[in-house]
Amino acid sequence: MQDSPFLKDAEAAFTRFKTMSGLDYLRDAIVHRHNYPFGEMLKMHVTAAEAGSVVVEAELSYQFYNPMMRVHGGYLATLVDSSLGSAVISTLPAGVGAGTVSLNINYVKKVEVETGKLIARAVVLHAGRTMLTAETKITDIHGKLYVHGSGTFLIYQK
Numbered sequence: 001m002q003d004s005p006f007l008k009d010a011e012a013a014f015t016r017f018k019t020m021s022g023l024d025y026l027r028d029a030i031v032h033r034h035n036y037p038f039g040e041m042l043k044m045h046v047t048a049a050e051a052g053s054v055v056v057e058a059e060l061s062y063q064f065y066n067p068m069m070r071v072h073g074g075y076l077a078t079l080v081d082s083s084l085g086s087a088v089i090s091t092l093p094a095g096v097g098a099g100t101v102s103l104n105i106n107y108v109k110k111v112e113v114e115t116g117k118l119i120a121r122a123v124v125l126h127a128g129r130t131m132l133t134a135e136t137k138i139t140d141i142h143g144k145l146y147v148h149g150s151g152t153f154l155i156y157q158k
């Protein structure tokens with residue numbers, strides 16, 4: 001791992017994550033502006049969190065383009081998974097995590113850098129003892145829908 005201030009901050013955040021509820025961790029990330037390394041690299045940040053719902057914003061860049069000169073579907077799938085996972089995390093107590101079991105993605109419109117900032121609003125639909133389901137809608141800043149998706153998550157001990 002590189003020796004960078006961001007990664008040291010991320011390592012400290014991960015240590016705190018083990019002892020905090022998911023909602024407290026997400027709110028801490030918003031207030032202290034820390035992010036997980038993959039989210040930082042992909043320019044995705046949680047900007048709001050309540051129990052069972054989150055908002056994740058993504059800044060588009062040409063580095064996310066596919067050979068067709070559009071934002072790669074895998075980037076958008078990652079935004080779906082990240083927003084869903086964050087919504088799920090917001091419901092969990094300290095010491096409990098969750099992992100993606102299934103993911104369903106619907107691409108509605110092409111996404112280009114000119115689309116501007118993307119906003120993913122995710123909500124938990126069902127929070128069972130061992131499984132959770134959630135859905136997300138990804139829009140531009142004007143509310144135009146580009147992608148929507150859902151997923152199922154399995155609970156595990158951290």
